Amino acid sequence: MAQAKVLITGGAGYIGSVLTPQLLNAGFAVTVLDSFLYGQPSLLENCWHPDFQIIRGDCRDERVLRDAIGSADIIIALAALVGAPVCDADRIAARTTNLEGIQSLLKLRSKQQWILYPCTNSGYGVGEASNYCTEESPLKPISQYARDKVEAERQVLDAGNGVSLRLATVFGVSPRMRIDLLVNDFVHRAVTDRSLVIFEGHFKRNYIHIRDVARAFQHVMARFDAMKEQPYNVGLSDANLSKLELCAEIKKLIPGFSYLEAPIGEDPDKRDYIVSNAKIEATGFQPAVSLPEGINELKKAFTILRARRYSNV
Template identity: 50%
Template sequence: MKILITGGAGYIGSVMCEVLLNEGHEITVVDKLLYGPNSLNHLFYNQKFNFIKSDVRDFQNYQREIKKSDCIIPLAALVGAPICDQNIEESFITNEISVINLFKKLSNDQIVIMPTTNSGYGSGKKNQIFDENSKLNPISRYALQKEIIEKKLMRRKSSISLRLATVFGSSPRMRLDLLVNDFTHKAYKDKSIILFEKEYRRNFIHIRDVARCFSHCLDNFDMMKKNIYNLGLSDSNLTKLELCKKIKKYIPDFVILSKNIKKDLDKRNYIVSNKKIELTGFKTQFSIDDGIIELLKLYKSFKYYENGNI
């Protein structure tokens, strides 16, 4: 397939492009390279890979690519609650308006597979399990933008929404503001952490399983289309404290303290069911432990001092 990926130079995109190219697809990325120019260098050798440096809002720069694509994967966004609150207008235009305008340019048959977020579930009651039919309760501006887009997406004939859990794992454009990546980094570098909201429970998914799932959606599109799917590890609805204890297995002198010094802007505290995507035949390949081992290998080799995009 000819696939257009906006924001393809980012954390998820730079891994996804590699996975989809390996499946034989032709990929064009449109990205304004907010986080530097190197994350896609390893793909330029491939004749099926093309890159256009542009803001997604400047449609005239990639009008032709929109027309000829069989599938569009819109990843370009200001990602996460903090950056959206710091850039209110820009996040609104990038995350919402430009995606709506993109949909308007597509024919009904052009496929859109889009990552949304399970942060929209907000805070659940004790032992409450959220599935795709649960009512959303987005709290942050970011989660709200994703909910609005998902509603528009579901009005299209040829679309799938993947409500991603918090992603972890290594990528050419590394993000340290994601929970597993961040906690593992703190364990390695500081040997200590102060947890806030330590009993808050979240769901997680490895970055390569995310990329593999987009490929799974393409392979099974007729069966899966016009649907929303949670995408996370079913055995990993973990509290922050449980996650830290897992990391401590690999860094025994990791000191875990807790104090409510901050609050999560999305108030994410939920158990998520991933049964629906599993029933389509999708199986994850990477566990949280695999991710922690991978991240420790990465952090031992390179030094990361800054948080990804906070």
């Protein structure tokens, strides 16, 4: 096609602030719709670009959304309250944004417009030891955040001309930084506190660097006809790690870091699973940033950043 026009809802967030310049550099025309809930200036460096447009508004406002969709060829629906804690803090805002906002988008878009949807592999909830969760595994979300994302994914795929990426726990540096994500949080504590107490350290997760998330969206855009109307897990296949294993990896690069597992107490986040990323890898996608590379990157970032404002909660 001629120069493709991309609308990113929530494009000034953690992922969007990395994805937007990548798409502009790849030759796409990009419009971002964002409410700037956190007052973030993360897209300022893109304002010089003639193919970058910005709309300040709420994805739940159908008048704003209708105008924003306009002539977009591709819609990347990043707008969301991300994470169980922030969703639990305002359940109404979470549902109206994470589910009802997607329903409005599906109602207003034309059937020819592609939708790329970021789901979460936390929808797998609690897996079975040694059994990898694949896209065929049952979804058992255990938080409102995961339940709403899983239902929104179902509706996107049922509507046609959509792809869902079930993202592993994302880590890495973004102009709209977040410290409350697991790897980011642990590295931040290693740099600033030099110590960490872990609850239920055997719980496992999968991880993916933020730049690889942006690359995964571009990968789908280049192969949309072959990949459409399906979900894909997106993570590092060599990083299905427990919290204790993650701490050991961090300690290799930050030797002064000490951690211990609490003998009593529970983690309110009960997710525990390992994930197979073989399906998207079979389409030719391979992550480019390893966990150690991301830890080193974060180590440098947290030498600069110390404020707790870089989080959602």
